[in-house]
Amino acid sequence: MPASRFTPLIAALPATVPFVAAEAMERARGAPFRARIGANESVFGPSPKAVAAMRAAADDVWLYGDPEVFELKAAIAAAHGVTPDHVVVGEGIDALLGQTVRLFVEAGTPVVTSQGGYPTFDYHVAGHGGSFVRVPYVDDREDLDGLIAAADRSGAPLAYFANPDNPMATWWEAAAVEAAVARLPAGTLLILDEAYGEFAPAGVLPRIDPDDPRVLRFRTFSKAHGMAGLRVAYGIGAPEVTRAFDKIRNHFGIGRIAQAGALAALGDGVWLAEVIAAVNRSKARIAAIAAANGLTSLPSATNFVAVDCGRDGAFARAVLDGLIARDLFVRKPGLAPMDRCIRISAGTDADLHLLAAALPLALADAAAAVVPA
Amino acid sequence: MPASRFTPLIAALPATVPFVAAEAMERARGAPFRARIGANESVFGPSPKAVAAMRAAADDVWLYGDPEVFELKAAIAAAHGVTPDHVVVGEGIDALLGQTVRLFVEAGTPVVTSQGGYPTFDYHVAGHGGSFVRVPYVDDREDLDGLIAAADRSGAPLAYFANPDNPMATWWEAAAVEAAVARLPAGTLLILDEAYGEFAPAGVLPRIDPDDPRVLRFRTFSKAHGMAGLRVAYGIGAPEVTRAFDKIRNHFGIGRIAQAGALAALGDGVWLAEVIAAVNRSKARIAAIAAANGLTSLPSATNFVAVDCGRDGAFARAVLDGLIARDLFVRKPGLAPMDRCIRISAGTDADLHLLAAALPLALADAAAAVVPA
Incomplete structure (x- = not known):
């Protein structure tokens, strides 16, 4: 059968996906995430x-x-x-x-x-x-x-x-x-x-x-x-x-x-204020978890924290993979030098309990897997 | 201040509205409709x-x-x-x-x-x-x-x-x-x-x-x-x-x-079948109301009926206006010769009761207002 006559612009475009969704990752993994703190969604929910x-x-x-x-x-x-x-x-x-x-x-x-x-x-x-x-x-x-x-x-x-x-x-x-x-x-x-x-x-x-x-x-x-x-x-x-x-x-x-x-x-507005307060508490807890693992966090004016993994993008990617393997949905910047960070959305206490448990293990795995240049 | 630099295509486009909504008409009228049978929505609702x-x-x-x-x-x-x-x-x-x-x-x-x-x-x-x-x-x-x-x-x-x-x-x-x-x-x-x-x-x-x-x-x-x-x-x-x-x-x-x-x-599927049956009953009732007023209806394979008002577009427009003035939201085709019709969506019994009451009055008004050519 003949090819469709898309416009030249469309024909030349790749069928990119701006973000791979948590659901797609879950289907590929064959297992659900236990914490969804990767897409800057508000775990505190709507009003x-x-x-x-x-x-x-x-x-x-x-x-x-x-x-x-x-x-x-x-x-x-x-x-x-x-x-x-x-x-x-x-x-x-x-x-x-x-x-x-x-x-x-x-x-x-x-x-x-x-x-x-x-x-x-x-x-x-x-x-x-x-x-x-x-x-x-x-x-x-x-x-x-x-x-x-x-x-x-x-x-x-x-x-x-x-x-x-x-x-x-x-x-x-x-x-x-x-x-x-x-x-x-x-x-x-x-x-x-x-x-x-x-x-x-x-x-x-x-x-x-x-x-x-x-x-x-x-x-x-x-x-x-x-x-x-x-x-x-x-x-x-x-x-x-x-x-x-x-x-x-x-x-x-x-x-x-x-x-x-x-x-x-x-x-x-009351709910909004409560959410913002909860986000601020959660961000402080993320920063504390990072600090307990020897990592610094960037100051945040959003509902997520960029945690500096302290080395290059490959190392941060390995840390991210370690968190994902432990059922935490998290994302990271793709471009150097920002890619040294992982991006963690404000989570519930339960989410951050999982993060606190998983991060040291992910860091240890990453340190073992990624040899410094 | 300077004008925005839209693309030439955008700059030349009119800011058209494909349909004037029932809500916009209600705001202009200053009164709500009592029957909303003009946008082919399903009055029977979702499953x-x-x-x-x-x-x-x-x-x-x-x-x-x-x-x-x-x-x-x-x-x-x-x-x-x-x-x-x-x-x-x-x-x-x-x-x-x-x-x-x-x-x-x-x-x-x-x-x-x-x-x-x-x-x-x-x-x-x-x-x-x-x-x-x-x-x-x-x-x-x-x-x-x-x-x-x-x-x-x-x-x-x-x-x-x-x-x-x-x-x-x-x-x-x-x-x-x-x-x-x-x-x-x-x-x-x-x-x-x-x-x-x-x-x-x-x-x-x-x-x-x-x-x-x-x-x-x-x-x-x-x-x-x-x-x-x-x-x-x-x-x-x-x-x-x-x-x-x-x-x-x-x-x-x-x-x-x-x-x-x-x-x-x-x-x-059970709900869908019930809706289709209800739509068919409603369409038969619309056709009966039209016939009682001397009008013919086109056979319908949809959830609405095109009712032929029997004269030209100006007359059908006057009928439509008469229905709208009696708080029924109804629409009509805009182009001759289809514009001799008004388009009535399947309604509830209450909607069609209003239609049965309003149509003869709207027709009488239209006959008085529109002089045949």
Whole structure:
């Protein structure tokens, strides 16, 4: 039979998977994980009010969700002191990234991002034929000034910056971000990915003029709100930018249960505060476990900790493999020198009990297996 | 401030909305509808087993859904006698349509569809700069032979055909579809949209070789399964086609609750049979109400009925407005001559009681308002 006539761009694309999922690993291993602290999901779960709202909405799921996402957009706007016209809601930040790339990128368009930054952004840029302008991390942080300079130099219409950062959990202070935004070229849209924004300490989240068409900031219900499996996130930006999503988005893509759950979660600040406190306790415990094993942890403004395994990427990979072999789902950065770290999401007490037991064994295995150069 | 640097294609696109939602109309009216029988949603709701599964999954929604959608794909494959490699799962047929268009269409690519066919397909084709090759309906049916001939003539890599059809509820028998597929040009992928396939009488759903790269058939959990607000649909096609979605899809887009609900619904054939029986009773009642008002109904292979208002589009629009003014959410085709009809979704007894009361009044209003040419 004949070959399908995909577009040349599609025909040339690899069928990559941005992340190998815990479930795929479990199927390959033939055994479930005992601790799932590898995907920065919130083990503390969603707000009970959100759970109740989602359960109630299950009865109404025969109805399409409101394609204008009216109530949720209004609530998001109120929470951020902007108008609903400044808000776009999408099926997770991943979907919003894909749509944003589609708005600004065609074959050959330069796009600025960090080398070793969020793989799903790269996936979407490649998927639209964009040309990468990659800026290396400096001292385990995205190089904010370097990103701005690269945008200026390349004339890129789109640049990506995560603050706080994934996979390193590092951050820039608000003042630095605000100064960088002030220097943004007129023709560049900066995606400010604040997926972990709720976990950031005071003084990290910048003030951005919501009418500035050069910045689009993203927040999600997947992390602090504990609803990664619901697929709701939002962008805040100038109406000329948010309106453009109506040209290409999947208008009925935010379903009935998703809108109900997100709306309830947004209204439960008490739960959010409890989760953030629990995450902070968990991160301190991860750092203590690392320290007890002679390892240092990077300061974290997110819901995970990058633990420096103290040697090179091969050694950290061996440590990671040792944890996985002991039924802990954990991930790590892929690019040197960040790849000397493993990335451990905040876990329950039970999760971290398993981590405390497994880490010394994984380290011993790794030390035996990996001969120093 | 400077204008955003959208791609030329995006800059030229209108911010269209494929459908104005019931909620938007309610906000504009300042009053809720009493019957929602305009979007072909299933008023009979989802399987109670699916509701139970979705409720249970709400607790686990802190976890990402399996990006490989392993269990659901396996169940779909088993139900259709194909392998999981023949299956692609997406966030509703709308999302799958968008992804399929992206796989095959770039600026100027000819795309074949029916004039007055599914607006969201047109939305995605326009969104990727495709060039429309439109084939008029014939006798209220999509012109199956005309679509194949247009694909042959234009060299289009992509053609769209809904069977049973929306908005007319008409259909082609399996033998005719199979004969048309046999004549498909080698380089054309036919999207066979079977969103309403479960409602089709025996002898309508064709046998298609699942390894034929020229056909991709779509099914959804939005209609017969009663979960429009969940956003799950699937395609069945040759692995060379289904695999290509992995190059561009939102890998984590099918959430935890969505996968659980769809899996449970697929396993509840008893509920599905009950819904189909209830839909058939409801359609007979709609036809009886129409007949009592001197109107004819088109035979329907879907969960809705196209009621011929007997005059032109302006008259049918006036009838529709009269129903909306009496708090019934109903829609109608937009293009002549199909626009002489209004489209009424299967409703509950209460919904159709309202319809029976409102239709004569709406007809009288329309007759008074619209002077025959």
